[in-house]
Amino acid sequence: MKLRPSSLAFVALGLAVAGFAATFVDAALLRERNAPQLAARGALAARLGLTDLALFTEARYTRHPSQADLHSAFQDHPAALEHFPTGSLLPPPAALIAHHERLDREATSPD
Amino acid sequence: MNAWIEKQRHLIDFTLASLARRRTKNLGLLLVYALLVFVLASVALYTHALRQEAARVLERSPEVILQRMVAGRHDLIPPGYLERIGRIRGVQQIEGRLWGYYYDPVVKANYTFMAPAAEQVKAGTLVVGPAVARSRGLAPGNTISFRAYSGKLFAFTVAGVLPHASELVSADLVLMSEADFRAFFEYPAGHHTDIALSVANPLEVRTVAAKLAAALPDSRPILREEVLRTYASIFDWREGLMLALLSAAIFAFAILAWEKASGLSAEEKREIGILKAIGWETGDVIKMKLWEGGLISLTAFLLGFVAAYVQVFRFGAPLFEPVLKGWAVLYPRFELVPAIDGLQVATLFFFTVFPYMAAVLVPIWRAAITDPDSAMRS
Amino acid sequence: MIELKSIRKAFNQGRPNEFWALNGIDLTIEAKKVTAFRGPSGSGKTTLLTIVGCLARPTSGRVRLAEDDISGLPERFLTDIRRSTFGFVFQQFNLIKGLSALDNVMLPAFPTGRPHRELRERSESLLDRLKLAHRREARVEWLSGGEQQRVAIARALVNDPKVLIADEPTANLDTALSREFMGILENLNAEGRTVILTSHDPLVVESAAVHRVVSMRDGRLTED
Numbered sequence: 001m002k003l004r005p006s007s008l009a010f011v012a013l014g015l016a017v018a019g020f021a022a023t024f025v026d027a028a029l030l031r032e033r034n035a036p037q038l039a040a041r042g043a044l045a046a047r048l049g050l051t052d053l054a055l056f057t058e059a060r061y062t063r064h065p066s067q068a069d070l071h072s073a074f075q076d077h078p079a080a081l082e083h084f085p086t087g088s089l090l091p092p093p094a095a096l097i098a099h100h101e102r103l104d105r106e107a108t109s110p111d
Numbered sequence: 112m113n114a115w116i117e118k119q120r121h122l123i124d125f126t127l128a129s130l131a132r133r134r135t136k137n138l139g140l141l142l143v144y145a146l147l148v149f150v151l152a153s154v155a156l157y158t159h160a161l162r163q164e165a166a167r168v169l170e171r172s173p174e175v176i177l178q179r180m181v182a183g184r185h186d187l188i189p190p191g192y193l194e195r196i197g198r199i200r201g202v203q204q205i206e207g208r209l210w211g212y213y214y215d216p217v218v219k220a221n222y223t224f225m226a227p228a229a230e231q232v233k234a235g236t237l238v239v240g241p242a243v244a245r246s247r248g249l250a251p252g253n254t255i256s257f258r259a260y261s262g263k264l265f266a267f268t269v270a271g272v273l274p275h276a277s278e279l280v281s282a283d284l285v286l287m288s289e290a291d292f293r294a295f296f297e298y299p300a301g302h303h304t305d306i307a308l309s310v311a312n313p314l315e316v317r318t319v320a321a322k323l324a325a326a327l328p329d330s331r332p333i334l335r336e337e338v339l340r341t342y343a344s345i346f347d348w349r350e351g352l353m354l355a356l357l358s359a360a361i362f363a364f365a366i367l368a369w370e371k372a373s374g375l376s377a378e379e380k381r382e383i384g385i386l387k388a389i390g391w392e393t394g395d396v397i398k399m400k401l402w403e404g405g406l407i408s409l410t411a412f413l414l415g416f417v418a419a420y421v422q423v424f425r426f427g428a429p430l431f432e433p434v435l436k437g438w439a440v441l442y443p444r445f446e447l448v449p450a451i452d453g454l455q456v457a458t459l460f461f462f463t464v465f466p467y468m469a470a471v472l473v474p475i476w477r478a479a480i481t482d483p484d485s486a487m488r489s
Numbered sequence: 490m491i492e493l494k495s496i497r498k499a500f501n502q503g504r505p506n507e508f509w510a511l512n513g514i515d516l517t518i519e520a521k522k523v524t525a526f527r528g529p530s531g532s533g534k535t536t537l538l539t540i541v542g543c544l545a546r547p548t549s550g551r552v553r554l555a556e557d558d559i560s561g562l563p564e565r566f567l568t569d570i571r572r573s574t575f576g577f578v579f580q581q582f583n584l585i586k587g588l589s590a591l592d593n594v595m596l597p598a599f600p601t602g603r604p605h606r607e608l609r610e611r612s613e614s615l616l617d618r619l620k621l622a623h624r625r626e627a628r629v630e631w632l633s634g635g636e637q638q639r640v641a642i643a644r645a646l647v648n649d650p651k652v653l654i655a656d657e658p659t660a661n662l663d664t665a666l667s668r669e670f671m672g673i674l675e676n677l678n679a680e681g682r683t684v685i686l687t688s689h690d691p692l693v694v695e696s697a698a699v700h701r702v703v704s705m706r707d708g709r710l711t712e713d
């Protein structure tokens with residue numbers, strides 16, 4: 001007798017759900033396995049006082065976005081066109097702007 | 112109960128047999144659907160894991176960094192600043208930092224040079240980051256020379272390579288002694304790049320920052336929480352950018368799915384009439400269609416998500432790495448530690464599964480309430 | 490026994506194209522007999538069958554099925570009655586294309602939640618009885634007209650209905666196949682099933698298997 005389509009569907013769906021559950025198990029295992037490396041990264045950051053990820057090394061405001069001059073993605077003019085691809089992918093962090101508005105104003109338009 | 116289960120199984124049997132009639136078309140739809148979930152899930156998983164990584168690594172970076180600004184630009188901290196800060200209450204530790212950038216024309220990459228106070232690097236030696244070691248082919252004991260901005264050539268011995276495990280934060284680092292750093296960059300004595308502060312009571316960080324800004328009007332304190340938020344927003348932004356790039360594809364699929372699911376052919380309408388004439392209730396027809404939509408969208412979601420997980424955390428996200436990580440000469444090589452956000456997965460589930468079910472259901476509703484006697488006249 | 494009392498049926502009621510397909514039908518259809526409706530095209534035969542078979546409600550009048558008035562019941566109950574009491578053989582057979590003969594036969598029983606094995610055995614035995622056992626896995630569009638009709642009959646019988654309703658069952662068949670169909674009808678009637686059908690075909694209307702012929706014209710019954 002032929003297998004019912006619904007039986008096939010349940011088997012397929014069961015496998016897919018198992019795969020889905022397996023990703024969570026796998027994630028937990030990988031996390032556990034990587035815990036020492038993660039601790040090592042944190043320890044190095046603490047020891048050297050590192051403030052940024054070394055993801056974008058092509059310009060100083062992308063290498064250290066949190067340390068860059070205000071608006072450094074648009075260094076010369078707020079509307080300056082960007083040459084580096086990362087710069088064009090990276091707006092000035094909004095969180096910093098409000099906090100440093102005073103300085104920003106004083107710094108860019110001295111009276 | 113058994114009859115209920117048996118009935119649902121019958122409905123599933125029927126809907127699958129119907130789908131099997133246009134096997135290639137429906138499998139194609141399932142595949143495109145799964146591909147869409149795959150792309151969306153990859154972006155979500157990758158950015159979330161990076162965000163988590165940044166948060167956990169940078170959680171131990173200095174609480175406050177003090178920069179000096181001159182004419183809107185980052186400038187050196189002159190002598191005397193450290194002493195003036197020392198008098199501010201709540202500041203526990205002060206450390207003048209020395210670091211800067213060096214462009215290496217050999218591999219056309221920027222390095223971050225640093226003279227750490229905590230790490231004693233012997234004069235004449237370097238400790239390099241893993242990506243620097245890789246790009247210049249360095250191993251402990253090798254000699255390397257850099258031409259300083261002044262034009263002088265400096266030779267160093269590589270004393271060590273930073274561990275691969277820390278590559279995400281240290282890929283491009285070159286650590287040297289303070290004397291070497293000052294000589295190499297001709298850094299004026301007593302000056303520093305910036306100042307790292309630690310604050311005894313975490314609740315006082317903002318007060319201390321305000322006091323610093325008042326005491327040293329030309330300074331700009333950067334708080335750790337701002338650094339963390341900066342990173343969160345960078346990846347939010349990258350994720351958004353990626354989604355913007357993908358939106359055309361998403362819309363194309365939405366149209367395809369809507370067209371497929373909602374466009375009820377005359378043939379299908381006729382079949383619904385027949386089913387009703389031979390004893391199916393309106394509710395049975397709707398349940399049958401719900402199973403169809405549910406099975407297709409659930410399968411697509413599960414397949415897409417599992418594939419995305421494997422791609423991102425097992426194969427290093429080869430597809431989206433360039434856009435999500437950025438563009439650089441020196442790429443850090445790192446294994447992303449998986450972090451799955453349950454809410455994010457639930458959101459993805461909701462926005463991929465439910466619209467499809469709705470698209471399936473809306474037209475069926477209209478068709479299913481037509482009179483069963485239409486079957487007599489065809 | 491089915492009793493119809495002053496049945497009237499309007500299409501597009503209240504609109505300019507309002508049309509009364511049935512104009513006061515009073516009729517009692519006897520149980521366990523074969524009743525045939527005859528009449529010119531457009532006389533309302535199909536419309537009357539839809540009302541008898543609970544596929545449609547009359548605009549006015551009453552339908553009684555074994556002493557129960559069913560004309561006022563909500564759709565849910567009508568569907569239940571339709572499924573358990575009536576089996577339909579449509580003029581175009583109305584099989585679901587792309588599915589096998591066996592799947593088509595099983596369809597009307599799906600909402601009942603009958604166990605799969607039992608349902609399958611019943612459907613196979615019906616196909617077997619109609620000499621189609623060898624074609625049960627074939628897609629219905631590959632079957633010949635006569636075979637398709639026998640699949641449609643098997644489908645009508647799968648829920649074991651008391652009444653079989655057939656609209657122009659022989660319109661698409663040649664003489665030999667029509668005779669064969671009448672033979673099947675006779676057997677079903679001999680089992681105690683009521684059969685109601687419409688036809689222009691003398692071969693059907695004048696057949697010995699038919700117990701009663703009802704003539705219609707313009708939505709009314711005329712003399713038998």
Ligand SMILES: Nc1ncnc2c1ncn2[C@@H]1O[C@H](COP(=O)(O)OP(=O)(O)OP(=O)(O)O)[C@@H](O)[C@H]1O
Pocket residue numbers: 488500501508509510528529530531532533534535536537
């Ligand atoms: N849905 C409808 N809307 C409007 N008029 C309809 C509808 N269904 C049937 N009619 C009309 O009702 C009348 C009776 O139709 P019915 O199908 O009952 O005739 P019939 O006796 O079965 O004819 P035939 O022998 O050709 O099958 C016809 O004039 C037809 O045009």
Ligand SMILES: [Mg+2]
Pocket residue numbers: 534535536656
């Ligand atoms: Mg007719």
